Each structure stands twice: as C-alpha cells, then as structure tokens.
Amino acid sequence: MASAAQAENTSRSVRATLWILLIVYIFNFIDRQIVNILAEPIAIDLGLSDTQIGLMTGLAFALFSAWCRGSSSGVAACASTRSLTGKVRFHRALDPAAPAPPARS
Numbered sequence: 001m002a003s004a005a006q007a008e009n010t011s012r013s014v015r016a017t018l019w020i021l022l023i024v025y026i027f028n029f030i031d032r033q034i035v036n037i038l039a040e041p042i043a044i045d046l047g048l049s050d051t052q053i054g055l056m057t058g059l060a061f062a063l064f065s066a067w068c069r070g071s072s073s074g075v076a077a078c079a080s081t082r083s084l085t086g087k088v089r090f091h092r093a094l095d096p097a098a099p100a101p102p103a104r105s
Contacts, residue, residue, distance in 0.1 A: 035061060 035057055043053050 032061075 039053050039057055042048065042056075043050075048056070
C-alpha cells in the first residue's frame with residue numbers, strides 16, 4: 001500500500017516538474033522573440049544601424065545568454081558541498097550584509 005502511494009507522489013512530482021519546464025521553455029522562447037519583434041522600434045528610438053541591431057539580436061544576445069546560463073549552472077554543478085560552502089563564505093566576505101546560510105543539523 002505504501003509503495004502505491006509513493007508511486008503516486010512520484011508521478012505527481014514528475015508531472016509538476018514537466019509542467020514547470022514547459023512554462024520555463026515558453027517564457028524563454030517568448031523572451032527571444034520579443035527582441036526580434038521590437039528590433040525596428042528599438043533601432044528608430046536609439047538610432048542604431050542595421051549592424052548594431054544584428055549584433056543586439058544575434059551575437060550579443062547569444063553571448064549574454066550563454067554567460068548567464070554558464071554562471072548559474074557552474075554554481076549548480078558543484079561537485080561537493082564543501083566546495084559550495086567555500087564559495088558561499090567567499091561571497092559573504094564580499095557582502096557581509098548577505099543573509100547567513102542555514103545552520104547544519
């Protein structure tokens with residue numbers, strides 16, 4: 001009986017995870033399209049050339065997006081908790097007003 005309830009909870013969490021990933025994918029797609037849709041009004045407003053618009057929608061956007069993904073995935077992919085704890089301590093040293101990490105049990 002317990003395994004059936006556990007399987008149901010696992011199934012629900014898998015479905016919830018898939019829905020969350022779908023929503024994130026949709027927002028990511030919309031985010032990429034907004035810049036392309038608004039490229040002409042942005043160019044007129046800021047007085048940008050076609051080359052600058054091409055960089056804004058292509059190379060610059062790709063590099064910025066890759067940098068954001070790389071920096072966030074680098075923290076998430078830490079191999080050990082000790083390494084992550086060291087990084088937290090380093091960042092706390094830079095910003096003493098940051099909230100303290102939770103105490104270990």
